[in-house]
Amino acid sequence: MPVLNGKELRIVGFLCNWCSYGGADTAGVARAGQPTDLRIIRVPCSGRIDPLFIVKALLNGADGVLVSGCHPRDCHYSAGNYYARRRLEVLKQFLPVLGIDDRRFEYTWVSASEGQRWQHVVTTFTDRIHKLGPAPRLEDAEPLLKIADMALTSLRPLGTGQNAALDDLKAAIKAKLPELDCVIGWQQGYDAAHTVPLFMRTPEDVDKLVWGPFNVNNPATYLPSFKGKKVGIVVKGCDSRSVVELLQENLIKREDVTIFAMPCQGTLDMARVNQELGRYSAIDSVSYDEAGVTIVADGKEHRFCMNDYAQGKCYGCTTPSAVLADTRLGTPEAVQPGAYTPPELAMLDAMTLEERLSFWKGQMERCLRCYACRNACPMCVCRDYCIAESREPQWMTQEATAKEKLFFQTIHAMHLAGRCTGCGECQRACPVGIPILALRQQIARAVAQLFDGYKPGLDPEAVPPLLGYELEEKNIHEREWK
Amino acid sequence: MRIGVFICHCGSNIAGTVDCAKVAELARAFPDVAYATDLMYSCAEPGQAAIEAAIHEHKLDGVVVASCTPRMHEPTFRRTVERAGLNRYMFEMANIREHVSWIGKDKEANTNKAAELVQIAVEKLRRDKPLSAKSFDINKRVLIIGGGVAGIQAALDCADGGVPVVLVEREATIGGKMAKLDKTFPTVDCSACILGPKMVDVAQHPNITLYAYSEVEDISGYVGNFTVKIRKRPTYVDWSKCTGCGACTEKCPSKKTPDAFNEFTGPTTAINIAFPQAIPKKAVINPEHCRQLVKGKCGVCAKVCPTGAINYEMQEEIVTEEVGCIVAATGYDLMDWTVYEEYGGGKYPDVITSLQYERLLSASGPTEGHILRPSDGKEPRNVVFIQCVGSRDRSIGRPYCSGFCCMYTAKQAVLTKDHIPDSQSYVFYMDVRAPGKMYDEFTRRAIEEYGTEYIRGRVSKIYPDGNGHLVVRGADTLMGEQVEILADLVVLAVGVEASKGSPQLAEKLRISYDSYGFFMESHVKLKPVETNTAGVFLAGVCQGVKDIPASVAQGSAAAAKVLALFARDKLENDPQIAAVDVKRCVACGKCIRCCPFGAIKEVEFRGEVKAQVIETVCQGCGVCTSTCPQGAIQLAHATDNQILAEVNALCQC
Amino acid sequence: MNNAIDISRMRDPSFTAEVEAQSGQKVSTCYQCGNCTAGCPASFVYDRQVNQIMRGVQLGLKDQVLNSRSLWMCLSCSTCSLRCPNDIDVAAVMETLRHMARKEGRVTVPKVEKFWFSFLDTVRRFGRTYEIGTMALYMLRSMRVFTDVDLAPTALAKQKLGFKPHVTPNGGAEAVGRILKRYEERAKREGVRP
């Protein structure tokens, strides 16, 4: 039904059955007058509220969303609101990157006896939404296409890794191979300037292994499909974090995985490399030096300096060496962690909310809905049961609108909250080059800020922050209702 | 689906500001709505009859009632539709009274809002499925945690009702705080004399298994079938051999062991029986002060023990018990009053707690019932009692009233006069709270017959004058003056807090607790004994401050709850719980990690690991549903699709 | 004749609100335990005890509160604030009340204010205080010539009291003079007692 024009805005409330729904009842019993805009959806517990319900509402035309649960410690289910608090706070910090004003979403705690407080909360929130006015719609946004500035300085010197101990690595793999069903690595692809995954089962396979800046794929993506098998994996530092995260989440077993690691000096941003190479019929030669790669294609020489052509993630990489490994080769590189904002995120940070909405409108109109991003993601373990395509539950329609496509990206990002290691496979796999990694990076930034610098995939024993809680959250504070 | 919608006028309560007929008319256009009408009072007999008739007449298979809050009449209408042959869960409510008609005056807006609330109820109902409860067996044994007077009462009542009881007590003897008291108000009965027989009953009752000096280590399971691990701390005395003769305590050379039972008012021996009426009357060695255990040489108690019960090698032991429900009766502790630096912060020996004073008054205490002040062992003349030390004090985070201090202070003032006739007692108070039977009369007696001087005001400072007295400087707000008393002894009515370790126990029991550690009852007025975890009940101060009669009453009440539960042969669960779609489950275990109730376990399903909900344990919170990325675990009646349908009904641009 | 305070008529909730706003304290949290009075070093010279002042503020009895001598005898030692079980900064409330009383020209204990003015006068003139100057001005103002004469011999013998004013050397005195002048002008402009 349409919103009452001129009178109301669309405000959706999610209230837990035990405290806040009761608090709203108490306000009613006390005839505590409130604005009429709010529509309350009753849920058993604030912990039941998937943040995606809120995104769904906001993308579909809600002007404001209010969530209310039991006060911390008072949860009817003892801990539901603690989980909610973390998830909703992450959501609140995520919304602006989509171009949604985070003031349009608020969560709070109201007990069943706090009728007055409820009245105050509703009145204040409704007032706030009316001041903000009707929410800008993605449908109405003018597409805006913008490209991130890739002139970056890295936290460490990048290179081509040509001094890496590849022969030692091959020997180590061969020695282990009899105990393993398979070892995952890289081999040359259709030409010397591209690689594809290599699944080594025989010593001859091992000889095909290559190491260098073209090893862009994250081999960890294949790990969960080897469930129950003994499998080896060759990793760069970033890949190792995916392995650790999979271990953290119980998706692979430590005893089934053998990790071979060499320090990485950076990998190439193939999108930009391919763009520079343009159309060509044959690669004549690929030669390496310390600082970069020279490719001669159809007689024309192209020079790719690692400092100019590395993947965005490499510039801020603090884990060139694997965080977990069974066999380490080569000399580990030390990196001083420093301030680093990924280029696409920096671009979005510099935009206004409207610009961001327009930006995503433009990008999502280009999305083919091919799900390559999902298929490349090492943490996307649902695979055939992704909720993007299911009817039970049915989160999305198959309509090819920018809104549905952005909602899918949001689902992916929220499902990766506290899990995404920033390996960038989603963006790398995107055939049309949409900078979707920025959404995951914003979530990672929020998670790090809220949970004391937590980074996924560093410690196999660590509990991912959204699967845990603290009674008193150090960095999450209730906002005052003024 | 054929849905019937009933819009209730609730007299003028709803119809006053909502056009109910209009709402019914709008509802007819909603998908699957086969019938919609408005009713004067839907919850009344005729209203319910009309709903039943409409179900039959229009062959409805689902019903929406738009009326008051579901927290009021949802059960009523569920029964109504069930009488008409529908599954009780094929019913939804729209709250158009508390959330609409009572809070807004604009009839147009209210009517529109009511219609939308009906619409989302319809959308939800369209995705409802009939649910039915499952039944399961009950293990008719009860665990009672805490052997104070509340726990004792609960244990005896359950045991008398034929229920086997497992009673776990942290200390070496049951009896709790009441066992430390000299007399009880308002009758000035001897505490040990009235509690003693009950303690003996516990020891002798064939239905009670007592684990003293033990703690609950772990609890798993659910109502009807809990598994409890109990940690028995080493006593270094084989209780099966110990006769409680006391020969060891007489000969023990470590005579300066702190005496916790006597609230550290005097020393005791390293091997010790708390007090003469202790149950079990068995000796325990304090390992921190026993010469044999600390230095490896002594062994006197082993030599003198006539039954050879001493065992210096004893280790702690974990025992497992299976029970059907649990009563928590863990009582209280005094707060750490030494935060009051203005009262000396614990530096002055003659500033003591009320519980220490009880031990000085008690014939079984360190002074054998003579009031002798700790500093010099002299009888005090001027005794000052200060109320609300650590109660009603926000500045130290203790804003609540400890409830019974007013009464025991009056009692202690009376007893002081009894013990030392030429003494004078002064009580600094803010309010005298004496609402019990014969309570106010008792405080009046303390004033009128025993000459206790009640001074209305707090005490700002206590300091030694350097001549063996304590200067107590306070206010008499009734006089509007600052006053000073030269006291020989100061007794602080120290506020109570939940006993040490309460939050940890609450986590094990999966029950809520407040910021002071008191356990949360299910409903503050109407379910004061239940918790939100089925099969866990509360008794005594662990739930909130209360005095002995209230603790005993709640102990009996908890027992009644246990007996009522066990009167049934089978239990039924609430079917609004989560279920796993095994196809979608990838066994990542995120739901298991997040479930607040431990209600999800891993199972083998056709050679693969999958999550499975333990139907009797699941409480229906839905945290798992919002945790599972692939949507493989869905909470019945609050599925993703249902909530999405509600969102979509409201937000569809 | 009935001399009772007609609370219904005399209550002035705006006074309570004003005190709360200026002091930043919530006086309704006071439950009249009397701990402020109990610890107050000036209690015995008060006409109304601190807790009674707080009660007066709660009730909004402006005249009873602002005319009290106690406001002027408060030592600002903050013992009341320290011991308040409800974390009220009682001393801040007392100071607020004193400011309010002064601004309305209600100076119930003139000698105290005279002492303050004597003190501030020396500051105005020299940038710093000197005891003899303050004393002399105060004796003049209060007409109490014999204040502390008993101490004079000892004090003088021990050179406790400087006879010479200590002037801030580099124009500080003038700067201070300007501060006080601006303050007085502003007070006049705003219609309050400087």
Next chain:
Amino acid sequence: MNFAYYPGCSAAGSSADYEMSTRAVCRALKIGLQEIPDWNCCGSTPAHAVDTELSAALCVRNLDLAARMDAATVVTPCPSCLSNLKHAGKRMENPDFRARVNELLDNPAAETLPEVTSVMQGIASCRSAADIAANVCKPLKGLKIAAYYGCLMSRPAGLMQFGDPENPTLMESLLAACGAEMVDFPLKTECCGASFGIPERPMTAINSGRILEVASNMGVDAIAVACPLCQMNLDLRQKQASKAVNVFFNMPVLYYTQLMGLAFGFDPRELGLHKLCVSADPLLQKLDGLRREEALAEAKAKAAEGGNA
């Protein structure tokens, strides 16, 4: 270690001895005190009793001067000055208040004003008990002393940051490092009657009398203080206090810096001990006697040892 230094007005008058001994002790401990040039009176109690903005303006002028010295921290010996300066600094964080105060000043105050702390905390912040003990050449061993802080030093607790506001122990630790036996003085933070000695003498006399009475009942040799006003009330007004509580006192009341200075071996005159109204001579004699006995005993022991050898 260097601090900007705000002596306070009494330094030149009634508490010249505090000033002398503070400078002596800091000199010995190699703590530089750079006096704020052209500082002015903080306004003391009268200014804030009259108006907070006036009081703040007087204080802020000094803090501003210190800021221009690039001082990070200002120390002052006087708790009353300390309290005023700290309050002013804190209140200036409020932009409205800052604007009102700036109206009264010649120039708007610096955006960042320096921290203010007591000389006592300044010493403790950069010198350990061992550093202090290393300077002691005449230990106070055998002297029983009550530390008296008064009310302003530790209150309000949040602002003053002086440990437990009911039971500060900093002075005890400094003097204990000098060898003194510190009693646990229960009235250490009670008010002495402050500046009401002039307009309302009985109030000051009774409060001071109570403090003196408990201290003398505890058998102390002296009271150590850190506040010029407290010192004046307990020392200069000791007779008035005596009369008020009807007990005779002969209690030396020394600044803690004077006691530290004695331990560091300074001449009593250098520390201004001659300015005390209740003479500290018996105290000095006792201390000398104790040290002499000790030296004799030591010499004897040495002689005996030498004989054995």
